[in-house]
Amino acid sequence: MADLINVIAVGILLGGIYALVSVGLNLIFGVIRIVNFAQGEFVMLGMYGTYAGYTYLHLDPYLTLIVVLPCLFVVGAVVQRLILAPLRTEPAMQIFATFGLLMLLENVVLAATGGAAYSVTSRVAQISVDLAGVQVGLVRLIALAAATLVTVALGVFLRYSMLGRAIRAVAQDRSAARLMGVNVDRIYMLTFGIGTMLAGFAGCLLAPIYSLSPQIGTSFILPAFAVVVLGGLGSVPGAYVGGFIVGLTEAFAGYYLDPALKHAVLFGVFIAVLIIRPSGLFGQIGAEEVGLRES
Amino acid sequence: MTAFWARRTSAIAAALMLTLGSAAAQDLKIGVVNPFSGGMALYGDEMTRGFDLAVDEANAKGGVLGRKIVIVRASATSAQEAIAAVEQLIGRDKVDLLSGTYVTAISNAASEAALNNNMLFWETNALSRDLTDRGLPNFARSGPDSSAFARRSVEGVLQLVLPKLGRTSQAFKVWIEHEDSSFGTSIAKEQEQLLKAAGIQVSMGSHSARAIDLSDSILRAKNAAPDLWLSTGYVTDHNLLLRTAREQNFKPAAMMLVGTGDTFETRDAVGKEFLDGILLVSYPRSDIGEAYGPGAAAFLKSYQAKYNRDPIAPQSMSAFVGMKILLQALSAAGSTGYEKVIAAAAKMDQPFGTYETGYGVKFDKTMQNVRALPIIAQWQNGQVRAVFPKETLAAGVAMLDLGRK
Amino acid sequence: MSLENGDHKVTQPILASLTRPQPATARLVPVKTFLGEMPLALLVLAMLLGLVTLFSGDSFTLNTLATALLFAGLSSAWNIIGGFGGQFSLAHSVFFAVGAYTTANLYLRAGVSPWLGLIPAAALAALVACVLSWPVFRLRGPFFAIATMAFTEVALALGNYMEWATGGTRGMSIPFRPGLANMIFRDRFSYALLMLGFAALCLMVVIAIKRSRLGYYLQAVRDNEQAARAAGIDVLRVKLKGMAISAALTGIGGGLFLMQVRVADPSALLSLFDFGVKFALIALIGGLGTIYGPLLGALLVIPLESWLRAELGGLMPGANLIALSVCLILASLFMKQGIVGASGRLAILAGRRWRR
Structure with a gap:
């Protein structure tokens, strides 16, 4: 029984991490419908940005958010404007461009750091809390809290702010939004910027948990897609819950079955859900019907 | 930062010079196939630095066979790229022989392609037994193989861990953890065999x-309540495993890491207090005692002088020694043809403790250097100190307790 | 509306055309047939053969050419379902691996010559493709792509686990025993010819499909699935047929690849970036849905990648890939419809200027 609680705890904490990483992807994929393979690399950039702030500015990793978030927003907006916007009419080329971006970002970081695995330690990184007989790392709890916070904040932003409403309008019907006076191109740019900023936020919070390596982005990207699609496209709470589903599935499969098979189980479940309910668990039915082409 | 750019500029200049063909015709060109991108880029780079240092040393003494030695690099991260790299080195850069590589798959493909072109392939670091068991006539490995790592780790268990804990192999439990590629799997399988033969209970994971998460591996290990946790893996997973072990309060009486875990990367990840006492099976380090590895300190100095930093991974010294042995074999053979070099290498006989890494030279019939062994070190107050065999102990170093705090 | 060949002239579908139709009079072109395409196809193949012979002494270039031709074939195969069919599949590395392991196992365990072993490899790859894609064909666009990526991940985990079939993470190794019957050659020229043969096979199949009913059905499904269904096309069957043929060719390519490299483990064969995405990428660069696009794309991308690795590889970690990714991003921005599309547009521009 204690085992079970432990596994559930691990699953939930892992779910928090996945939710954190996927919230930006959900926004980008849900609104702009770009399959952004470079999203994991933006998380990686956030992690390295945290390391840079920690090493050179001597900031506590959580404080480097102040620097990392705006930088990544700008990076995202620039990428969208320069590379993705011109390819609006060729969705397949957009996917290809994000792969190019993935390769570029990973190797720039490799060239700059030589590939050594850096680490960031926060004062809280070593603390382990005992909750109901289960050991829980404080950094993971903080990540979970941050995931919840950012999900709520994003939901509030999308629902109540002017920009948020504009973003939702564009997600629902591009042409109608244009007719309503929304500058769709600018919305795309801002949305992508927010998406990468959220990725940077995830990177900041994950930096005390993981050892940084240029390849770490590619470890996150596929589970992130699984979360986004499982939870339901365009649904902010959906991505949050999707994270936990993925985290718990992995935790249970890894502990009770075999750590070597947990990825297979996760993606098997993912495919099964996709077949039965393509719109995901919380998405609008029919959301998946919008294909790659601009309708 | 200027040193960073100085190195890059000189590398670019060197590359330009090579392509302009300004090198003299009698230069002895050694083609080096290593991963320079992807996950192993760090090690490929470190190895090549070791090669460069060995070549510099030899060139200062007049080169080999009366010719100046030049290293030509080719990058390969997979078997397919390895073939292309060999074709490039032989066809385009006209090298005289080949060396490398760190990754078994790359070595496998590159050495076969080398044989097709009747060229020597001198492996210094890749571990798999298959590479030598294949029986390629142009292949020799100067460094340890996976079996050496497995044997050394079991030696460590029997001769260090058991006595320090005051236990016998009776009722002693070991959990073998390994990463799932051929590196971890081959070492782990052999560890299992050897430990079982010694009468120790073994569980594997x-x-x-x-x-992204290794809590399941730690929880499973914790359930087995082992006395020793023995893990073979790469840096990022070892770091995550150790961090998770701390989070989950997993405190076996002893921990041993094989292959990695002996660099600043792990110390920065987990902190020196947690690491104290952990044993490491890895390539010999540049701070080992002179009795074991003569000249190791001098190697460290020349590395620092040339590259303005400490070596990140001990693989560089092993590569350095491997290149030295190659150059000696070339001298003895009097030619670069692979039959002559292999024959000359097979005749070489140097005892343990000849080289900086403590290696000797004695090739068995599969051309594996049997006198190349990893050492056991221990984290002591944020430093990695060699502790086994006894000769590796530097002045004033002793083995600490293994107690997990 | 009959699509017979010969005398009838029909309006070419808008999206399959490189020209924009003038407002008043739509341009009329004759229906192209398989035989009608042969002169150009044979010319292209002859030029490739000439290219291979030209470099017959230079084993470095021959090796690059062989790899380029292999990927030309593989991307053409992908193009059948990805370009003509509009189903952006990222699971083709699974079919590639299935073909590779089938050929290897038959050769190593049963002594079956790889030439013969390619046939069951193709069949098994087609079967696996149908089984896997049947349930996910209802997904559109990016969802289909993501689902196929998930298949690759599952296959990777299973491939590592199923040691009896794949050798596990230790990988499979084919010993070097040169001989025509073994499909193992000592020289690069033979490999280049072998891959040229494969590229030729794929090209012929692609032309045959494009000029057949299946090809038109696939393109109809790509352009507007609901309209195609309304027109009476059995959408699922069409997609499955396209996928099966595509996978069969990919499986053959996998077998050829393994016999050339002779060492592979699951993570190498199922690598998304080395194979799965590369097939799509090359077809995209060359021109999605065109006949010769993937060929041109492969002849551009593979030598570029190889040249960059040779020149910049040892310079500093990742240098060659930085250069490659910059080239790819620029290519995507400036050649939005691929090389064939770009050259088509250039031809139109040149034509207009000349006509003025």
């Missing part, structure tokens, strides 16, 4: 080196 494997994980992916790229996994």
